[in-house]
Amino acid sequence: MEDTEQRILDAALRVFASEGYTGATTRRIAKEANVAEVTLFRKFKSKENLLKEVLINNRTIFSSLDDLSHLFPKEKNVDLETELRILGKNIAKAMRDRKKDSKRRMFMLMLFEEGRRRPEVAEALSSLLQMNINPLSEYFELQIKNGKMRNINPRSASITFVGYFVHTSLLREVIGDGFLGNNDEEIDGFIDIFTKGILKVEDMKNR
């Protein structure tokens, strides 16, 4: 077995995600990592410190994985709406498919809970979200410059866009698909609203 520390970190991510910080026991984490409990304490000193290390460990992984750029469609001749539609589906697909991402998402949910009690956790969560929002903001900024988009605060647009996917994917994980219905249709509905708005076109002549 290689790299004991990493195995403990991975196990901790999983157990924290599924049990919450308080619910996760060091015994369970050690077992999940196939190490003796004492090894965990030798390497990480305390449970609290372990959480901190998990955070650091995944910060870098998040930044490379959650980089949206590879999720944008390859062909560049599509219009903005189609592009966003494909991007949205790719995000949703990536969220559903990748098992490790599911764990990360649940870990994020734990961070939400824990963030209210630990400022460092809140801060980590904040920078995590930032990573998702920034590249999208830049993308929107470009689209505005290219005249494809109205002159909207790109940050507002990013938060609305990313927020939708964070929110619905968490919902799906927790209360199942029944509530939200078919994934693709739901996303289409959102993208439709996001790009065109809900108003009738003839009522929009003032803009």
Next chain:
Amino acid sequence: MEDTEQRILDAALRVFASEGYTGATTRRIAKEANVAEVTLFRKFKSKENLLKEVLINNRTIFSSLDDLSHLFPKEKNVDLETELRILGKNIAKAMRDRKKDSKRRMFMLMLFEEGRRRPEVAEALSSLLQMNINPLSEYFELQIKNGKMRNINPRSASITFVGYFVHTSLLREVIGDGFLGNNDEEIDGFIDIFTKGILKVEDMKNR
């Protein structure tokens, strides 16, 4: 002191909300309610059962409080966009102002965590969200019939709308206002996108 049970239920809501289900101790709840711990067990048998009762107890309160109808603007001569803008601000205001609502929101966050482990909790959460979404769906349906809105799936629109506020208000609670910036501006940005979409109007001639 009147109605011991209700005092325990209120205290439980608070403690569950701030500590999470696992983190909340029966001792702490009893202390918060100014009762002996044994009284708590006499009335509610077990911690698990107490959670269930808190859920039931607040289900009815939620349904009357979270009814959106009273948040709609009184004057009926405003256009849809203005109406939604006011509604959005009222929701945000209600979420920020009412302290008990803040507790409920945090309680909801706990439900998210706990819902993954307890199907009854997930189900309670689901019906809670339903209560928020249904009246809005009906409202949108009416607007479509009145020709004010495009023919969009009203449920999609409701989820997008409610989801935004649930999501951002949780974010604000957890990682503070720094991340999202000024509340009113942010909401304006969202309503703008929600009603008009992000596309340039001249690109929308196809619709």
Next chain:
DNA sequence: CATGTAAGTAAGTAATTACTTACTTACAGT
């Protein structure tokens, strides 16, 4: 006054938890 009910006090139980100490084993590099 008698009696039932809602509450408290006190003490304790069995399990679990984070974390420690002391010792042993396996192995890699010199």
Next chain:
DNA sequence: ACTGTAAGTAAGTAATTACTTACTTACATG
């Protein structure tokens, strides 16, 4: 062969936890 390092085993500690038992107090109602 010697030695340092990374790991395991075993046992235990002090605190906490959900929950119980047995008894007492206060009070309202018939």
